[in-house]
Amino acid sequence: MATATNRQRIEAEYTAAHIRALTLLEDLHQHLEDTPAPSDDGPVIGWDHVGSLKHLCEQLQALKKRFTQPDAS
Template sequence: MTNRDKIEDAYATAHIRALTLLEDLHETVEDLPAPGNDKHPIDWGHVGSLNHLCEQLAELKKHFASDED
């Protein structure tokens, strides 16, 4: 196996892992309490946590967008 093959295998593995993590994160966000749900009412802690997640995701997006330039 050449070094190029090793690099491509490692990249493919990391790519699959990233997609899996994104899918897991998507499911987690989908499962968060929804506004108007009396059984699981939202509070300011939920708002803060979701805003923090949005900031982190925006930073990741910015990082990867700058790699494409």
Template sequence: MNDPKRQRLEDAYVAAHIAALTLLEDLHQIVEDLPAPGNDEHPIDWGHVGSLNHLCEQLAELKRHFS
């Protein structure tokens, strides 16, 4: 590939792809670390439910955008 514009384009895409995967991994870890039902040490409340539902709405919107 000798076209510098094309190379910059592909480099930018690769960087954005890596950033997206990293963010998804971070979000996955955050969700995994949320309190679990039945855990008396870290009990869930309606705020947790609302936050998780809000996250689900945002993720669904992103999914619709890329589908």
């Protein structure tokens, strides 16, 4: 049986991680779509919900910045 080269292992791991990242983003998107906006007859929200959502936005912004900056190498 032939052994995978280092390059093949890197590509396989990268592909698996890429699929996992896309799946997690899709799951997050679906969760946010399923979360109704506050309304008079909707869920009760508090400042903790606002803070949690803002924190999530900050984390997503940091990820976006990290992955959209030109590679320094």
